[in-house]
Amino acid sequence: MKILAIALxxxxxxxxxxxVGDFPDWGDPMSPxxxxxxxxxxxENTMEETSVPNIVTAxxxxxxxxxxxxETAVIFTAALxxxxxxxxxxxxxxxxxxxxxxxxxxxxxxxxxxxxxSPQSRTFARVESEILRYDLVTSTVCRLMIPFIxxxxxxxxxxxxxSPGGGFQGGVILGASFLLLAISHDLRTxxxxxxxxxxxxxxxxxxxxxxxVGFACMIYGGNFLEYEALGPLMGVTPVMAHSLGILFVxxxxxxxxxxxxxxxxNYISSLGTYERGL
Amino acid sequence: xEEFFSQTIASKYNYWCYIVLMMIGLYAMxxxxxxxxxxxxxxIFQTAIILFYVSLGxxxxxxxxxxxxxxxxxxxxxxxxxxxxxxxxxxxxxxxxPDAVPDAVSGAAHATGPEALDHAAGAADAAHxxxxxxxxxxxxxxxxxxxxxxxVSVATLGVALALALRVHRRYGTLDETEILESLRQ
Numbered sequence: 001m002k003i004l005a006i007a008l009x010x011x012x013x014x015x016x017x018x019x020v021g022d023f024p025d026w027g028d029p030m031s032p033x034x035x036x037x038x039x040x041x042x043x044e045n046t047m048e049e050t051s052v053p054n055i056v057t058a059x060x061x062x063x064x065x066x067x068x069x070x071e072t073a074v075i076f077t078a079a080l081x082x083x084x085x086x087x088x089x090x091x092x093x094x095x096x097x098x099x100x101x102x103x104x105x106x107x108x109x110x111x112x113x114x115x116x117x118s119p120q121s122r123t124f125a126r127v128e129s130e131i132l133r134y135d136l137v138t139s140t141v142c143r144l145m146i147p148f149i150x151x152x153x154x155x156x157x158x159x160x161x162x163s164p165g166g167g168f169q170g171g172v173i174l175g176a177s178f179l180l181l182a183i184s185h186d187l188r189t190x191x192x193x194x195x196x197x198x199x200x201x202x203x204x205x206x207x208x209x210x211x212x213v214g215f216a217c218m219i220y221g222g223n224f225l226e227y228e229a230l231g232p233l234m235g236v237t238p239v240m241a242h243s244l245g246i247l248f249v250x251x252x253x254x255x256x257x258x259x260x261x262x263x264x265x266n267y268i269s270s271l272g273t274y275e276r277g278l
Numbered sequence: 279x280e281e282f283f284s285q286t287i288a289s290k291y292n293y294w295c296y297i298v299l300m301m302i303g304l305y306a307m308x309x310x311x312x313x314x315x316x317x318x319x320x321x322i323f324q325t326a327i328i329l330f331y332v333s334l335g336x337x338x339x340x341x342x343x344x345x346x347x348x349x350x351x352x353x354x355x356x357x358x359x360x361x362x363x364x365x366x367x368x369x370x371x372x373x374x375x376p377d378a379v380p381d382a383v384s385g386a387a388h389a390t391g392p393e394a395l396d397h398a399a400g401a402a403d404a405a406h407x408x409x410x411x412x413x414x415x416x417x418x419x420x421x422x423x424x425x426x427x428x429x430v431s432v433a434t435l436g437v438a439l440a441l442a443l444r445v446h447r448r449y450g451t452l453d454e455t456e457i458l459e460s461l462r463q
């Protein structure tokens with residue numbers, strides 16, 4: 001089997017090496033993909049057609065907006081697939097035991113019958129189970145960092161037309177900040193701040209916002225995702241309407257991507273129970 | 279020999295990198311028996327494709343595809359902004375036809391309807407049109423395609439791991455041959 005795989009790789013690799021000579025040189029501005037009129041049109045006309053300086057964002061959400069909508073649908077479907085593959089509902093005790101850790105000594109205390117301590121307690125911290133180690137340095141540093149990561153993610157989403165960024169990037173950064181919370185504390189902390197149902201709403205709202213912008217364009221007399229039609233509604237020129245339409249669409253993408261990242265992590269790390277993380 | 283080296287290897291080394299990475303990924307997908315290793319191989323394969331696409335879009339001496347701009351497109355296009363845009367045109371395009379520019383300025387000065395705004399904004403954009411040269415910016419199209427491909431590859435990685443988890447729950451192993459054996463029984 002291994003010999004067969006090596007032979008297959010050598011065969012296909014040899015075929016690819018054989019055609020390397022026909023590929024354009026590295027960095028050649030006159031190579032076929034770079035000289036093609038489509039990419040030239042994007043570079044030269046994006047500004048006057050959409051008033052968006054970041055050409056990548058303009059192409060992503062405007063010229064190829066239909067494609068991006070279904071890319072978002074792929075991500076949405078991936079989150080749903082993980083849900084249906086992994087999610088299990090075991091019988092949960094109505095009053096689960098709560099485990100607390102004494103911060104100074106590291107001793108675990110298990111309180112039965114759903115009894116709790118004050119969340120503001122500075123000597124005891126609630127942990128998911130006795131096997132988890134609560135690390136003061138990690139959790140404090142992450143608690144300080146997470147707001148700044150999220151602020152940066154929102155900047156990446158909102159300023160995606162004018163600087164590197166956009167919905168996909170900002171959504172992934174936003175999702176990663178919540179994953180950092182889940183890793184540095186535990187899954188329960190994330191679950192209490194961001195319940196599964198809310199994540200599902202966010203997942204759906206993102207793609208509904210995207211397609212909703214498209215349908216709004218149709219209601220105002222344009223084609224699907226033809227942002228120019230929204231100009232009178234938003235009170236701007238048709239060229240500026242492209243820029244604002246892209247912003248709304250990118251927000252929708254960011255919501256779906258963020259929810260997908262968090263949901264996939266939560267399902268896989270908790271083996272589908274959504275109770276206890278890694 | 280030296281000519282061969284410079285023409286086939288030195289100026290095309292990006293393709294060699296992507297071929298090597300792609301074959302590593304393919305070998306892991308076909309030759310390895312553990313499912314997690316197969317998934318890792320799939321990801322290496324996707325990364326090779328991304329490298330290939332992005333390296334196609336590179337232009338020598340070109341910068342990243344974000345145009346320079348001067349604020350007036352960023353704000354909301356009120357009458358003031360449009361008038362300022364037309365004013366910019368006056369300074370930015372010395373070679374522009376002299377009768378077009380006063381047109382735009384007077385259009386903005388009497389700006390009441392959306393047509394006048396359009397006119398002024400169009401004149402301002404015409405100034406950009408003169409300045410932009412396609413050879414100065416790298417090709418944006420491969421970047422757009424790969425931007426979505428990266429996120430989709432993360433999503434498919436998640437689904438693949440979820441499937442592997444289900445397989446492990448059902449058969450108690452991730453080894454391909456053991457799973458096939460228990461399927462035959």
